[in-house]
Amino acid sequence: MTEADSTPKDDRVAEPVRGPLIERIIEASAKNKFLVFIFTIFAVAGGIYGLIHTPLDAIPDLSDVQVIVYTDWEGRSPDLIEDQITYPISTVFIAAPKVKFVRGESMFGKSFVYVIFQDGTDIYWARSRVIEYLNSVRGSLPEGVNPVIGPDATGVGWVFEYALVDDTGKHDLAELRSIQDWNLRYALASVKGVSEVAPVGGFVKQYQVDLDPNALVAYHIPLSDVVSAIKMSNADVGGRIFEVATTEYFIRGRGYIKKIEDIENIVLKVENGTPVYLKNIATVHLGGDIRRGVAELDGQGETVGGIVVMRYGENALRVIDGIKKKIEEIKSSLPDGVRIVPTYDRSDLIKRAIATLREKLIEESIVVALVCIVFLWHIRSSLVAIVTLPIAIILSFIPMWWMNLTSNIMSLGGIAIAIGAMI
Template structure:
């Protein structure tokens, strides 16, 4: 019996160490998001040319329960919901397969991609970039987030995506003067075509000289605004080249944005949202992200700070602490009740030892079934502690009643007989009382959908 209890404790402890931890249960169905960008087009045009073809094509995918489309200016979102129990990565591969068949029906300049392999509760951490010194504007902070922090955090195991919010996306802005454009006989399309074609390198061959090889190439990538100003649009009638600076002004500015981020009422800021990958341990992912951010602080520009805005780790730790406090309080109360009413210290050891053992044993099926430890499951364990202890208190009290009045030098055989007799008297009542409690929970196992995932 001691070996069995030890094995149960070791198995429960191992399961508790490796079980997934999260604050709230995931109630969402397996879902794949298809995001399509077709900038500059009206919602009606995007709906007809992008959203409708995608929705009609994905409706025929296997195990698809529902397909919903949402269209806005220049963007389309298609939400493909699969049947309960469908593997998420199998679903993503099916969506990619159907996307390849419908791609030729979409506009050539419309780009589609899948959303992150995450669920509706994947938002586990958020931070903000703050420059209290005032040396960096929102565009520079957004560039730091997009090209430095975002890539570094995406490499953290368990992170599906790092989304950027707030600030300005920097871009080269060419402001054309219509009067000068007309004087040169040019159009907006001529300027746009020249700018687009100029931002590229041209490959060449190899030139051999003096037993050496030289790579021949034409360098044309734009590195500064002056490079754009010197782009040739076309030659005039006299052979003089017409440059971009002759008909327009070039500057670095912020792209048009549809939202903003503000921190504690102190003004706008740049924020990053860390989305956890499907099936990962939320607490472990948050800890890895925090360690990565701590390592990145030394590489930030002077005056720039990373401020934690939201972290689910606190809620998870509070849920675990609640269970710990419930265990400690239950053991103290049970010990005091047994000691005060039975005046026997050793009798209190049985329920005191069995309480943590029962809690550890409950983590074994959770781990084997892949059920994460959430507020619901931990709260259920804390509530069930009382029912676990009741049977032990009744058994201990029945044994004391049988041994009451017996001489101290009672033979061991007689003591064992009395204890067995006491157990036979109360065991049926204890068994059926616990059975009734267990049977009352059977309907919960028949729940499906969101209710089944919740309970």
């Protein structure tokens, strides 16, 4: 046995050293051109779907996930509001899950509590937690106080504003406010994506009772009895049914107040068989509620208007288009001489911003394509980079749609900047 024969033979074949991941991807793509082409078609289709369904807005929504708790307690001072309402409500939310911090604000007759949640928290999950914790604190609040949560909107949800203009001068501010509160508000609130229609300006019409102190003393009627009698008189009372000749009749007492005379004829007490009516001790008339601000249009005087607030996560441009269509539908139902004048419309800013960025994207793509052709000096090689640009731009809308981001100045501007980096 020779020395050469005694040496063991190694039959293993040396495997080629595999390159970096990017090289392997390029190699696999070159070997599977048809699959890459099919995958690109599906990816572009997904990008087009994302482009169509990505919400459009002029500015990005960088506001916190916030839920507002509003409480109204008429006639109370700010310090009493703070002690009896704001403090109890604020403290109960401190232990709520995912709450970042809580802010409270007390003013005359009103309380606002702002519950700020951690970034990424679902807004409707946050609202349900607020309602849950709010129910636990209602028992410790003063009687008759009912806190409510604000609309499901953000700080940039103010997308449209309008004013009511009366060219004939036949309608006063109270009548215009009634048109806004009972017609326009409900019509615009039915538009998809609208969270709230907040009225501004004018007078809120109400029945006002001016008591005569001397008459109260003369009839020995305390003020609390007057308030109680008015509240109890504005109600319908249900009864039972009775049958007459196989026909059922419903028995009920109809007591809802419909006119001034109904209030004047409220019975406060009976003395020696003679009723004492409210009109014997007071004067009843229509008037406007106390105002703490006014709305004015272009220096022409006071007016009545509304602010349309968009729901969280909606497409601002689509919501505004729906509002405009609804306004066109309800124009015919307005009184003669009353018209709706838009005073703020974000759609114009959105369209101008998108058009400007679209123009710049096209210009930048053309410049980058020319640079590729000049430096490579080979049409087929340049086409690889030139065709990649629009595909990459379209694909960028897939994660934007998936993450519920809006197409705005900042996001589209980032895409424009990234065109040069891709080459």
